[in-house]
């Protein structure tokens with residue numbers, strides 16, 4: 197049985213190691229599954245000469261990584277990828293329990309710093325209810341630990357102070373860990389918020405959002421990948437969490453928004469974050485291109501007006517559908533010319549236009565830095581030549597992309613709230 201689990205862990209780790217590319221900063225998790233990932237990453241670095249920097253989530257992981265020749269750096273900037281194990285992965289939500297290895301606080305710090313947080317686990321970790329099998333580790337300060345445990349007991353979490361050879365277990369951060377039991381029926385988000393309100397609690401093993409995907413390994417060496425929500429899968433969980441914390445007021449009526457701009461202006465990023473914050477559906481206009489258009493773009497040939505007609509029609513239909521459902525929505529598409537925007541308005545009725553405006557230099561630099569996107573950089577100039585910025589009467593919000601995604605979404609939300617645009 198033990199070997200079965202190891203096969204699954206190794207297989208999941210193997211798939212995750214394939215996500216690492218030269219130039220990346222990678223977060224290394226803690227535990228037996230993460231150890232497989234670190235070992236295989238070390239092998240790739242030696243074999244292929246990958247140039248990567250790694251951030252460890254525990255002293256144990258740091259020692260292993262160092263031994264394998266991985267270059268370790270402190271956590272002082274964002275990471276491209278973090279890969280870690282879990283004690284439980286909830287089917288359907290990808291909420292996690294972590295921390296049976298005692299590294300929960302640093303693991304969460306690293307996970308929240310990564311654009312893409314990937315969970316690897318063997319099949320035994322997949323559960324239909326968080327807390328079904330695993331204890332919930334809660335990291336607490338030593339000072340007043342008894343008092344903190346008493347508060348945890350009041351929450352019906354039945355805390356047990358973790359021991360190590362007869363003494364309390366001490367985390368790398370110098371804290372104690374209380375292993376709790378999640379009562380059946382309890383809402384994990386409510387537990388998290390109650391725990392965070394206790395001064396003695398410095399971290400919890402509940403990872404309730406932000407997993408880009410979970411790779412589950414099976415005894416026969418096969419794997420299944422479970423994708424996270426669109427925001428997490430796009431590596432935007434940290435930005436979304438910051439925006440949620442800001443508590444920005446939303447418009448009373450869910451707005452219909454089209455985010456426009458040339459390639460690499462950040463339409464998908466801003467559109468996803470905006471939709472998430474407003475609680476409305478999201479659609480990437482690129483997904484509405486007929487296959488013939490996608491092939492043309494792939495081969496570096498610009499689309500002509502006739503190519504764009506079926507695509508604009510689909511965009512208008514999507515907005516019209518949202519209007520009928522009164523649910524609001526955010527669609528992202530280049531919509532470079534006034535004529536195209538008017539065509540969409542003709543089919544869909546009025547909507548709020550958000551134009552992401554940026555200099556050629558900045559856009560070109562972004563395109564050069566992109567991995568795996570289907571729009572070649574050569575199309576930027578033809579797009580800039582075609583671009584007609586929104587004109588008077590178009591009810592547009594124009595934002596400079598020379599800011600962080602959080603900053604851009606904040607200013608869009610401010611404009612929406614200030615009613616700079618007419619009702620949709």
Ligand SMILES: O=C[C@H](O)[C@H](O)[C@H](O)COP(=O)(O)O
Nearest residue numbers: 227228229281295297298299
């Ligand atoms: O603190 C430990 C971590 O949260 C681990 O990721 C978790 O305990 C899973 O460990 P393993 O891969 O050994 O099952």
